[in-house]
Amino acid sequence: xxxxxxxxxNALPSxxxxxxxxxxMALGVLMTYHILDxxxxxxxxxxxxxxxxxxxxxxxxxxxxxxxxxxLAAGAAAGLVTGLIHVKLKIRALFSGIIVMTALYSVxxxxxxxxxxxxxxxxxxxxxxxxxxxxxxxEGAATLVIAVVMALAxxxxxxxxxxxxxxxLLRAAGDNGRVVTAxxxxxxxxxxxxxxxxxxxxxxSGAVLCQQQRLFEISMGTGATVLSLASVIIGVNLFQRLxxxxxxxxxxxxxxxxxxxxxxxxxxxxxxxxMKLVTAALFLAILAVGYRKRKGAPADA
Amino acid sequence: xxxxxxxxxxxxxGTAREKCLFDGxxxxxxxxxxxxIVGSNGSGKTSLLNLICGTxxxxxxxxxxxxxxxxxxxxxxxxxxxxxxxxxxxAGTCAGMTLLENMxxxxxxxxxxxxxxxxxxxxxxxxxxxxxxxxxxxxxMLHQRAGSLSGGQRQALAMAMCVLTPIEFLILxxxxxxLDPKTADTIMELTDRLVRERRLTxxxxxxxxxxxxxxxxxxxxxxxxxxVLDRAxxxxxxxxxxxxLGLFTDISVELGN
Numbered sequence: 001x002x003x004x005x006x007x008x009x010n011a012l013p014s015x016x017x018x019x020x021x022x023x024x025m026a027l028g029v030l031m032t033y034h035i036l037d038x039x040x041x042x043x044x045x046x047x048x049x050x051x052x053x054x055x056x057x058x059x060x061x062x063x064x065x066x067x068x069x070x071x072l073a074a075g076a077a078a079g080l081v082t083g084l085i086h087v088k089l090k091i092r093a094l095f096s097g098i099i100v101m102t103a104l105y106s107v108x109x110x111x112x113x114x115x116x117x118x119x120x121x122x123x124x125x126x127x128x129x130x131x132x133x134x135x136x137x138x139e140g141a142a143t144l145v146i147a148v149v150m151a152l153a154x155x156x157x158x159x160x161x162x163x164x165x166x167x168x169l170l171r172a173a174g175d176n177g178r179v180v181t182a183x184x185x186x187x188x189x190x191x192x193x194x195x196x197x198x199x200x201x202x203x204x205s206g207a208v209l210c211q212q213q214r215l216f217e218i219s220m221g222t223g224a225t226v227l228s229l230a231s232v233i234i235g236v237n238l239f240q241r242l243x244x245x246x247x248x249x250x251x252x253x254x255x256x257x258x259x260x261x262x263x264x265x266x267x268x269x270x271x272x273x274x275m276k277l278v279t280a281a282l283f284l285a286i287l288a289v290g291y292r293k294r295k296g297a298p299a300d301a
Numbered sequence: 302x303x304x305x306x307x308x309x310x311x312x313x314x315g316t317a318r319e320k321c322l323f324d325g326x327x328x329x330x331x332x333x334x335x336x337x338i339v340g341s342n343g344s345g346k347t348s349l350l351n352l353i354c355g356t357x358x359x360x361x362x363x364x365x366x367x368x369x370x371x372x373x374x375x376x377x378x379x380x381x382x383x384x385x386x387x388x389x390x391x392a393g394t395c396a397g398m399t400l401l402e403n404m405x406x407x408x409x410x411x412x413x414x415x416x417x418x419x420x421x422x423x424x425x426x427x428x429x430x431x432x433x434x435x436x437x438x439x440x441x442m443l444h445q446r447a448g449s450l451s452g453g454q455r456q457a458l459a460m461a462m463c464v465l466t467p468i469e470f471l472i473l474x475x476x477x478x479x480l481d482p483k484t485a486d487t488i489m490e491l492t493d494r495l496v497r498e499r500r501l502t503x504x505x506x507x508x509x510x511x512x513x514x515x516x517x518x519x520x521x522x523x524x525x526x527x528x529v530l531d532r533a534x535x536x537x538x539x540x541x542x543x544x545x546l547g548l549f550t551d552i553s554v555e556l557g558n
Contacts (some may be wrong), residue, residue: 149306163419163420164416164417164418164419165305165413165415166413166416167416168402168405168419168420169409171395171398172395172398172406173398175396175397176395176396176397178393179393179394179403180377181377182384182393182462182463183377183406183409183410184377184378184380184381184410184411185414186375201384259394265467
């Protein structure tokens with residue numbers, strides 16, 4: 001047990017780093033799942049899409065900022081396709097996501113030049129290595145600081161956005177689509193916009209993660225949807241009573257908690273290959289607990 | 302002016318459950334008219350409203366708004382000029398947003414949906430005033446979520462949102478049916494006042510024959526996809542509850558109810 005604790009402690013910096021990076025994805029999924037009420041499976045494809053786009057640009061010598069912007073754009077494009085399929089062809093949300101997710105696997109492989117792996121050499125300029133920012137930060141803490149700042153910046157931007165007219169319209173679309181129609185707006189277009197923003201964030205998260213671990217792998221998206229949904233639902237369910245706490249904060253804390261559970265399971269001797277099972281069990285547990293709570297509570301008026 | 306012309310509407314076309322509701326149906330509502338529409342279940346009242354709003358599309362015929370053919374317009378485009386209040390008080394508001402946010406949303410109907418602040422502090426007093434006129438205490442609840450309101454309050458909020466923008470037509474779909482009798486009366490009187498003050502052209506579907514006879518200046522009774530009674534102006538004013546009730550019962554008996 002002490003050994004497990006020891007190894008959990010050793011992994012803590014990397015747990016936190018990845019927790020904040022996954023938080024970017026959780027913030028994206030918060031937008032679709034929590035705000036728009038849209039179950040978006042595109043995430044399994046757009047997460048590695050960001051990784052593939054970002055990593056291949058980094059390897060070819062592009063600056064990290066360009067790699068991240070390209071990842072954002074690629075993710076937005078993926079969300080656009082899912083949205084168009086859902087809204088214009090009137091295909092169910094789940095199927096639209098599955099179709100795009102499946103197609104993206106091949107697209108990602110193409111972007112990665114046909115190989116299932118891209119490793120980023122140590123001497124390349126990435127967000128976390130060989131740049132002026134990193135050398136200005138204390139050694140060892142640079143990665144964490146950058147990850148935290150990114151997650152908090154995105155969170156702050158989202159909080160601001162949800163208070164704008166467009167942000168309110170997006171919230172309205174998830175809350176009650178009929179109100180959006182009554183405002184003379186096409187609720188479909190609002191959904192498409194939300195999907196674009198969400199998947200842009202998911203792809204950003206993928207690109208940042210690849211730079212942190214200096215590795216892109218084609219299968220990194222498997223389970224990304226479940227993982228980020230689990231993060232969002234952990235956060236939202238756990239802090240249900242804290243009405244004043246913003247959903248974006250809940251999503252970030254959820255992502256950190258998820259990542260902590262993950263590290264703990266590894267420290268306890270489970271293998272990385274077992275982790276999908278752990279994720280599934282964790283997700284199930286949260287949903288089951290949330291459901292029991294709801295049954296006891298009075299129905300939402 | 303709203304007009305339905307030679308409308309043909311078939312539900313479940315091409316299946317065993319195919320049912321033709323309207324065949325050659327027509328109704329013309331001139332500006333300033335407040336039409337009460339009554340009729341038994343399945344007579345086509347709500348379908349008529351859905352056809353006007355574009356929620357459903359006819360298989361044949363035309364929908365006109367003033368001099369324009371709007372048959373091909375999507376619902377959201379029509380609703381720029383039409384306000385609609387549903388039977389379910391939850392349908393017209395966003396439960397998770399505050400009253401202020403709901404009012405602000407409605408207020409932004411004809412503004413650009415950009416990154417300007419969603420709520421404008423300078424407008425708060427105006428919203429408060431609008432809500433005060435509803436007479437249900439909503440003016441003191443601006444920072445509460447709409448989901449915490451009672452059915453009547455929520456319907457009043459929906460109406461306040463509806464008339465915050467310059468709509469010309471008001472569609473009321475059994476909008477008092479889910480409310481208790483006293484609140485229903487309050488909402489009905491509010492509706493009548495708004496229609497008069499704003500000079501709206503209104504269509505109200507209701508099961509309440511008392512409302513149908515005492516409010517509005519035209520009464521239409523529908524039965525199996527057709528109009529069986531249509532009285533406007535002085536003839537409508539002279540129509541008493543008993544007359545309508547009598548006809549309503551006759552039709553029901555004929556149906557074997």
